[in-house]
Amino acid sequence: MNKKQKKVLIRIIIAAALMAVLLLLPLEEDSILRFVLFLIPYFVIGYDILKKAFKGVKNKQVFDENFLMAVATIGAMALGEYTEGVAVMLFYQIGELFQSYAVGKSRKNISALMDIRPDFANIMENGELVQVDPDEVEIGTEIIVQPGEKIPIDGVVIDGNATLDTAALTGESVPRTAQIGDEVISGCINMSGVLKIRTTKDFGESTASKILDLVENASSKKSKPENFISRFARVYTPAVCYSALALAIIPPVVSLIIGVDPRFTQWIYRALTFLVISCPCALVISIPLTFFAGIGGASKAGVLVKGSNYLDLLSKVKYVVMDKTGTLTEGVFKVTKIVPNNISKEELLEKTAMAEVYSNHPISKSLKEAYGKPIDSSCVLDVEEIAGSGIKALVNGYNLAVGNEKLMNLLGLQISPVQEPGTVIHVAIDGKYSGYILISDKLKASSKDAIKALKQSGVKKTVMLTGDSKNVADIVANDLGLDAVFSQLLPADKVTKVEELLAIKQANEQLVFVGDGINDAPVLSRADIGIAMGALGSDAAIEAADVVLMDDDPKKIAKAIGIAKKCMRIVYENIYFAIGIKVGCLILGAIGIANMWYAIFADVGVMVIAVLNAIRALRVKNV
Amino acid sequence: MKKTYKIDVDCANCANKMEQAAKDTPGVADATVNFMALKMNVEFEEGADVKSVMAEVLKNCKKVEDDCEIFL
Numbered sequence: 127m128n129k130k131q132k133k134v135l136i137r138i139i140i141a142a143a144l145m146a147v148l149l150l151l152p153l154e155e156d157s158i159l160r161f162v163l164f165l166i167p168y169f170v171i172g173y174d175i176l177k178k179a180f181k182g183v184k185n186k187q188v189f190d191e192n193f194l195m196a197v198a199t200i201g202a203m204a205l206g207e208y209t210e211g212v213a214v215m216l217f218y219q220i221g222e223l224f225q226s227y228a229v230g231k232s233r234k235n236i237s238a239l240m241d242i243r244p245d246f247a248n249i250m251e252n253g254e255l256v257q258v259d260p261d262e263v264e265i266g267t268e269i270i271v272q273p274g275e276k277i278p279i280d281g282v283v284i285d286g287n288a289t290l291d292t293a294a295l296t297g298e299s300v301p302r303t304a305q306i307g308d309e310v311i312s313g314c315i316n317m318s319g320v321l322k323i324r325t326t327k328d329f330g331e332s333t334a335s336k337i338l339d340l341v342e343n344a345s346s347k348k349s350k351p352e353n354f355i356s357r358f359a360r361v362y363t364p365a366v367c368y369s370a371l372a373l374a375i376i377p378p379v380v381s382l383i384i385g386v387d388p389r390f391t392q393w394i395y396r397a398l399t400f401l402v403i404s405c406p407c408a409l410v411i412s413i414p415l416t417f418f419a420g421i422g423g424a425s426k427a428g429v430l431v432k433g434s435n436y437l438d439l440l441s442k443v444k445y446v447v448m449d450k451t452g453t454l455t456e457g458v459f460k461v462t463k464i465v466p467n468n469i470s471k472e473e474l475l476e477k478t479a480m481a482e483v484y485s486n487h488p489i490s491k492s493l494k495e496a497y498g499k500p501i502d503s504s505c506v507l508d509v510e511e512i513a514g515s516g517i518k519a520l521v522n523g524y525n526l527a528v529g530n531e532k533l534m535n536l537l538g539l540q541i542s543p544v545q546e547p548g549t550v551i552h553v554a555i556d557g558k559y560s561g562y563i564l565i566s567d568k569l570k571a572s573s574k575d576a577i578k579a580l581k582q583s584g585v586k587k588t589v590m591l592t593g594d595s596k597n598v599a600d601i602v603a604n605d606l607g608l609d610a611v612f613s614q615l616l617p618a619d620k621v622t623k624v625e626e627l628l629a630i631k632q633a634n635e636q637l638v639f640v641g642d643g644i645n646d647a648p649v650l651s652r653a654d655i656g657i658a659m660g661a662l663g664s665d666a667a668i669e670a671a672d673v674v675l676m677d678d679d680p681k682k683i684a685k686a687i688g689i690a691k692k693c694m695r696i697v698y699e700n701i702y703f704a705i706g707i708k709v710g711c712l713i714l715g716a717i718g719i720a721n722m723w724y725a726i727f728a729d730v731g732v733m734v735i736a737v738l739n740a741i742r743a744l745r746v747k748n749v
Numbered sequence: 750m751k752k753t754y755k756i757d758v759d760c761a762n763c764a765n766k767m768e769q770a771a772k773d774t775p776g777v778a779d780a781t782v783n784f785m786a787l788k789m790n791v792e793f794e795e796g797a798d799v800k801s802v803m804a805e806v807l808k809n810c811k812k813v814e815d816d817c818e819i820f821l
Contacts, residue, residue, distance in 0.1 A: 130759075178815060185812045191762065226759060233785065348781065356765045411761040418785035 127227060134223045138216065141171035145212050156206055164208035172199060172215040189363045191405045198401040202722065205391055205398075210722040214402055221730035225411050228737045232415065235744060236341075236422035242294045242313035242334045244278035260329040271321045276313060280332045281323040283308045288319035295337070296677040297428030313337065336668055337676075340432060341425050347433025351697050355413045359406040366404030366712070370397040373716060392718070399715040402725035408704040412736035413697055419743035420693030427746050428676040429686045436672045439655050440690035444635035445627055446585050446683065449620075449649075450592035450602060452642035453659060454576075454680060455567040459488055461496035462548060463564035474561055478553050480506055481519045481526045489549055492565050512536070516551075527554040534559065547601040569602065572681045577606045579684035583691070586635070589627065591620045591649075620649045628654075638673075640683055646670075657683060688749035696743050700736045707732050752799065754789045755820040756782065763814040770809040776802035789819060 127135065144167040153160040169176075172195075179196035182188060195218050202211035246257040248270040255270060260278040263269060268284065271277050277290070289301040295313050304310050310323060313334035329335055374397035378388035417434035424431050431437055451457050466474045479497035482490035483506050494501065507520040515536065516529015527537055534541050534552045539559045544550045548566025552559070570576075577588055589610045592599045599613035612623050628637055639646070639653035642660050647670040650656030658671035660678030668674050675682045711728035714720035720728075758764050764784035771780035771789065776797035781790045791806065793799055800821075807819045 181815050185815075187766070187813050190766075191760075222760070229761075229785070233787075356768075359762060359765065406762065407760070410765065414761055414784055 128230065131223060131226055131230075134219060137171055138219055138223065141167040141212065141216055141219075144170065145209070145216070149209065161203075161206075161208065164203070164212055168199070168203065168208075168212050168215060171212065171219055172196075175215065175218070189367055191363075191407060194363070194367070194401045194405055198398045201394060201398040201401075205395055207395070207722065214722060214726055217726045217730045218405075221407065221733050224734055225407065225737055228741065229411070229415060232419055232422070232741060232744065236418065236425075242276065243338055244276045244312060244329075244334060247278040247329075248272065248275075263325060263329060265325055265328060267325050269323050269325060271316045271323060273316055273318055273320070276315050276334075277310055277321075277323065278312055278332075278334075279323075279325045279329050280309070280311050280327040281325040283310055283321055284324050285322035286320050288321050289317045290314040291317050292677075295333070295428070297426060298677055298679075337430060340430055340668065340674070341421065347435050349417060349434040349438040351438065351694075351701065352413055352417065352434060355406075355409050355701070359410050362406055363404055366400055369712075370400035370404070373397040373400060395722075396715055396718060399720060399722055399725045400712060402722060403708055403711045403715060403720075403728045405729045407729070408708075408733035408736045409701065411733065412700045412704070412740045415737060416693060416696045416700065416740040416743045419741055420689060420696075423693075423744045423746035424686065424689045426744075427682070427685060427689065429682055429689065430668075430674040430676065431686070431690075432672050432674070436655055437690045437693050439636045440638070440673065440687055441694040442634060442636045443638050443655070443687055443690075444584070444586040445589065445631055445637040446580055446587070447589045447591060447624055447627060447637060447639045447653065448680075449639075449641040449646055450590050450594060450599065451567060452678070453640055454573045454590065454602065454606065455569050457567060457642065459492045459549075459565055459567055461492055461563055462566045462568060463546070465561050465564070467559055467561035469555070469560045474553060475563065477521055477524065477526055477555065477560075478528050478551060478563055480521045481509075481517055481528045484509055485511075485517065489551070489565055493551070493563065525556045528552075545597075545601075547598040547605075566598070569605065570678070570680060572679055574606055576680035576683060577608060579681060580687070581607075583684050583687050585687075587627075589623075591615055591623055593617070617645055617648070620646065621652050624649055624652050628652075638683075640680070642678070657686070659683075685746075685749060689746050692746070692749050693743045696739055700739055703739075704732050704736050750799070751790060751792045754791065754803070756787050756789050757818040757820075758782075758784070758787070758814060759816060763817060766813040767810045767817055770813045771806045774802065774806045774809050777806065780806075 148163055175192050176196050178192040182190050182193050195215065199211045199215050202214065244260055247260040247263050248255050249258055249263065249267060250270065263279055269279065283304050283306050285306060287303065287305040289303050290310065291301055292298065292314050301317060304321065312332040374394050377393050378390050381388040417437060420437050421431050421434065448454055464471045464475055475497055479493045480501055482493050483501045483503050505522050509517060509519040511517055512529065512533060515533040516527065518527050527533055528551060531541060531543065531552060534554060537554055537557060539554055541552060541559055544562060546564055548564050551563045551565060553561060580588055587609045590599065590603050590608050591612050593615050594613055596613040599611050603611035615623065624639055631637055636654040638655040638657055639649050640657040640659060641650060642658065650658060650670045655673060656671045657673045657675060659675040673686055707728050711720050711724050715725060758767060761784045764782045768780055768782035771777055771791060776794050777791055778794045779792040793802060803821050810817050810819060
């Protein structure tokens with residue numbers, strides 16, 4: 127608790143104790159002494175409210191909660207309801223204290239979650255290690271990161287190796303390793319070994335700073351419920367005040383006219399009850415708090431949401447459009463299958479890699495990578511490239527032909543077509559077919575589960591867009607159980623496809639596009655929500671997307687939707703609950719069933735419950 | 750031009766009022782107050798003098814909520 131809160135707490139305790147004593151004292155009802163004695167706890171607990179209410183009136187800001195509380199309690203005191211008068215003030219203060227404590231606590235919780243802000247950088251100066259402000263480190267400076275320290279600035283490792291804890295950034299607890307030549311990003315914690323890093327960015331442009339900036343500014347983009355609540359609060363409080371006034375005047379006047387006992391006191395009491403109930407605090411605090419907690423909880427799970435409006439939209443996602451390469455697949459080409467024919471696997475791979483030794487094509491590279499041993503290029507002679515088909519070469523005296531089906535047909539070899547996703551490299555040795563090697567982009571291990579999870583979360587349609595060939599795309603889509611696939615698309619076609627889907631969906635259904643942030647910025651911004659994944663170290667993705675997944679696990683898409691749904695459920699629970707109880711109590715108050723005590727519950731009790739409910743949004747583990 | 754300021758205010762409704770007061774200040778194109786992060790984002794109108802506009806914003810905020818602060 128901070129100083130302000132402690133002061134209020136002490137006042138609450140004193141006022142409560144005083145009131146307890148006064149209630150035990152055998153004081154005469156309606157005596158002046160009783161009134162004066164009750165004024166003591168009243169002023170102890172309420173002096174600041176009275177002062178603020180007075181200032182509000184002076185500044186023509188009449189209808190704030192201080193004014194409501196001041197009028198209600200002064201009225202109660204004037205009617206001789208001393209206990210109620212003090213109690214309303216007391217509970218109001220308890221509620222305010224609780225609220226301010228809860229808000230402070232969740233602020234702290236969330237900044238602890240995002241504890242990636244580096245405080246210093248170590249640089250070598252005259253052979254000594256000096257700690258400096260990371261803001262002052264220039265690009266290209268060598269910095270030292272010791273075990274237990276955070277990497278302060280993005281850079282490249284130039285000496286040492288270490289395991290890095292990226293949990294604060296990605297929500298994943300599996301450590302990564304960093305070796306010489308690796309790019310490392312700020313915010314990771316060095317768990318072992320000393321690293322020497324050459325910085326490649328300014329502090330302000332580094333990942334940690336960017337992420338913090340993003341999260342801290344997140345709730346500035348307000349969602350519909352938030353805007354609704356601020357509009358509601360502006361109308362609601364004056365409306366209740368006027369109804370209170372009407373309740374105090376009209377029934378007694380009508381009674382007078384028709385000649386019944388006007389019972390002024392009773393109607394004024396009911397009107398005062400109205401004022402106590404009318405305070406919109408529960409709504410006004412709990413809705414932004416829920417969003418704040420939701421965004422905080424999401425960042426704990428490695429999902430950065432750029433504004434509370436996106437949580438709102440995410441909860442209504444019905445169409446998920448995904449890029450293939452890098453999103454559902456690893457995005458790197460690898461030898462995934464070797465099918466030899468009258469030859470050993472190793473030999474087939476070796477010969478193929480040798481034939482491709484001079485080529486720099488990604489396919490050749492992946493072959494050489496799979497082979498993994500240095501190749502003596504002097505054994506490779508007479509290399510002949512046959513455009514669009516492959517390569518012929520003389521390797522160790524063997525006549526090799528490496529390429530596609532066309533090349534095999536050219537050699538007069540009949541082969542059965544291979545129906546597998548990826549690029550098929552057929553090999554013929556000395557004119558005889560020797561098998562094929564399959565090179566493909568591997569599906570991510572979690573892609574299948576990710577699609578299933580999306581379906582379970584109520585997504586109507588999962589769509590994959592890719593520039594890849596139809597054959598490959600269809601097999602991947604089938605494998606994953608996607609609803610639709612569009613292949614052989616140019617980057618501009620992706621925008622068109624997304625626009626087509628946007629046109630057929632209903633207004634309250636949202637479309638999300640998920641990409642890896644490379645080359646798909648236009649699609650990311652065209653979709654209702656753009657999600658960029660694997661954003662560690664990719665500025666472009668962080669800039670272009672509305673939601674950023676820190677690592678490249680596609681399961682996080684469903685997780686993000688789950689978090690958004692939970693958050694919105696809590697938001698609506700709080701709205702219905704708070705407004706429901708308030709309206710109920712207003713009605714009961716008007717007909718005289720609810721007294722001041724009900725009113726206190728409707729105000730403070732509802733607020734406490736709503737705040738506790740809001741904080742639930744922070745817990746996202748099992749969403 | 751956009752600028753972000755740290756603020757201090759106790760209640761969410763007061764933050765809403767500050768936002769409204771800031772929006773209504775001449776020279777301010779748009780303003781949002783983020784109660785949870787205790788920040789105010791102000792978008793200034795073209796050619797507005799940031800210093801004097803913010804002094805006005807603070808004055809107007811103080812009018813609607815006495816107990817608030819903007820760290821200029």
